[in-house]
């Protein structure tokens with residue numbers, strides 16, 4: 100029996116520190132690291148039994164070759180040498196015939212470790228393949244914050260412990276950021292009041308003091324309505340605004356005047372008196388703290404919405420006050436020089452760029468991709484417009500390779516499947532995007548079966564494709580060490596000893612990180628001359644056409660489609676649909692019955708849960724489920740979602756969806 104430290108590799112803002120117990124080459128248990136400044140010794144329900152994922156009987160253990168129709172899941176085992184030879188042979192033929200841009204890599208954040216996440220980027224740049232714009236998560240949120248604050252570092256979550264008024268805005272904290280709950284409760288113990296602003300009353304809302312249901316995609320108008328009241332009622336910090344902010348007078352005159360509480364109620368559905376109460380709570384707080392999630396940004400106006408919410412702390416002069424601030428995403432990744440792995444110097448100019456939210460179009464449109472290499476992602480399940488993605492994956496003239504830990508929806512459509520390691524079988528360097536901690540994790544057990552890490556596969560494929568470069572002689576350990584060494588450039592000295600020992604390493608924060616505004620003007624830019632429009636204003640969604648809004652939030656038991664392999668977590672209640680009692684009566688729906696939702700892209704079956712968690716005119720489901728976990732024809736939520744992109748950042752619009760109930 101031995102124990103070692105590691106890091107949770109998943110796409111979760113907490114990036115927890117793990118203590119792993121190993122016996123005879125098997126992981127027997129995993130616990131939260133007490134010495135981690137955010138994990139503080141606990142894990143979420145998903146990771147509390149990570150060993151069940153690592154040693155799952157569902158793990159892929161050998162390379163596989165397809166022997167049945169695409170999607171049938173019929174495969175025969177082959178050797179790694181055979182698999183690599185087949186991939187290299189097919190790619191060479193495609194390159195000779197159609198050029199390397201006919202090959203598309205597709206990956207996202209199955210693991211957040213920098214080495215494995217970016218391992219294959221250099222290879223595809225060298226080949227001259229099509230490039231993937233990795234926009235599926237929340238680039239609009241990043242852009243909206245940057246439009247106002249530039250590269251200013253968002254507030255550390257632990258600061259909220261000293262807040263007297265916390266806003267959980269569009270974040271399902273208990274599912275997606277569970278360790279922030281500790282900071283929220285610490286503040287509450289000192290009297291802080293908690294507000295939750297969401298499209299529906301999720302379980303996080305249950306623990307807040309006040310819940311506000313906002314009409315989906317209208318938070319930008321809500322922020323404007325709040326600013327209107329802050330100005331009207333003398334709660335704006337005019338001295339702070341004068342000194343630090345561009346555009347406040349312009350905004351007041353040209354934009355805010357329109358957003359009276361009554362007008363804002365008409366857009367957002369939030370009663371006018373509640374908007375006034377909300378603005379007063381924010382404006383009168385000594386130290387208001389906003390934790391902003393991504394939900395609000397996954398609409399066609401997502402960047403503008405985030406831009407408007409980001410104006411709020413400037414209006415009340417929250418920046419720099421102890422306990423106050425705004426956390427969108429922490430910028431801890433900047434501690435590393437990722438180029439060590441990414442090798443963007445190998446990018447070739449003018450290559451086609453495919454937006455990952457538009458995979459369906461890329462596979463079925465005129466300018467077709469001939470080979471798709473998928474790793475660390477499950478687009479047949481998680482990408483929008485599932486029917487179009489599946490239509491593309493069914494093409495007989497598409498050569499698909501999937502590097503995976505499990506037989507996912509996507510792997511089922513592969514010509515070749517390659518088995519991947521889990522994070523406890525390879526080395527990596529990690530950072531958090533929800534707190535300012537970094538950490539390295541080293542393999543705790545040997546690879547399960549014949550699985551290979553992304554880095555190993557990058558080296559194997561580079562050699563098979565005849566790319567001769569010293570880079571591919573590096574071990575993953577070398578890359579982790581180089582990344583760790585690169586953190587000496589962080590604004591303040593990082594504890595190199597802790598980092599190299601694989602211990603959670605807090606990034607020291609400069610005293611003035613909340614008051615040195617890293618924008619081109621050095622001021623907070625409510626007015627941003629580089630943008631059109633230079634002054635932010637609410638961008639309306641499509642007119643209400645009498646259909647239902649469809650919000651599909653995160654589920655506590657899974658993470659995107661990861662953890663669907665765990666039968667004990669996912670056995671029941673996968674495609675539940677919250678329907679308000681008024682809508683249930685209107686459509687004649689009973690609790691527990693199957694209901695079909697449809698729109699122009701397709702239709703999917705859900706189980707009705709009549710509930711006041713949602714509001715009339717809006718239905719809600721939680722989780723992105725594997726097709727085998729879904730009723731009927733195997734249509735998951737993404738049959739209903741759209742490839743439409745956001746206003747800035749070309750991001751996904753997963754929650755900007757209208758549906759009808761099929762009678």
Ligand SMILES: Nc1nc2c(c(=O)[nH]1)N[C@H]1C(S)=C(S)[C@@H](COP(=O)(O)OP(=O)(O)OC[C@H]3O[C@@H](n4cnc5c(=O)[nH]c(N)nc54)[C@H](O)[C@@H]3O)O[C@H]1N2
Nearest residue numbers: 269270271274275297298315316392393394652653658659
């Ligand atoms: N358990 C679990 N954890 C996860 C994930 C998961 O799927 N499950 N996913 C991981 C990933 S990849 C990410 S990016 C993060 C995302 O984590 P979050 O930042 O929490 O974001 P979302 O999952 O997009 O949704 C959060 C909330 O936004 C709400 N929402 C939707 N539309 C609106 C709106 O217009 N206005 C407002 N105010 N609220 C709205 C949803 O109802 C939901 O409750 O979580 C990560 N962690």
Ligand SMILES: Nc1nc2c(c(=O)[nH]1)N[C@H]1C(S)=C(S)[C@@H](COP(=O)(O)OP(=O)(O)OC[C@H]3O[C@@H](n4cnc5c(=O)[nH]c(N)nc54)[C@H](O)[C@@H]3O)O[C@H]1N2
Nearest residue numbers: 207209210236474475476477481502504519659660661753
């Ligand atoms: N309807 C709807 N759809 C959504 C969302 C939503 O809220 N609603 N959320 C969206 C968001 S925010 C995101 S970020 C995307 C994420 O979508 P995906 O990128 O598809 O993420 P996962 O579903 O977690 O799938 C990651 C896969 O990587 C594999 N994997 C893990 N580690 C490794 C490794 O080291 N190597 C290899 N080769 N594979 C590995 C896992 O087994 C898993 O199958 O989903 C999006 N899709």
Ligand code: SF4
Nearest residue numbers: 107111114115143146
């Ligand atoms: S809370 Fe997030 S980072 Fe922590 S163990 Fe769970 S999934 Fe991993």
Ligand SMILES: [Mo]
Nearest residue numbers: 110235236237
């Ligand atoms: Mo995400």
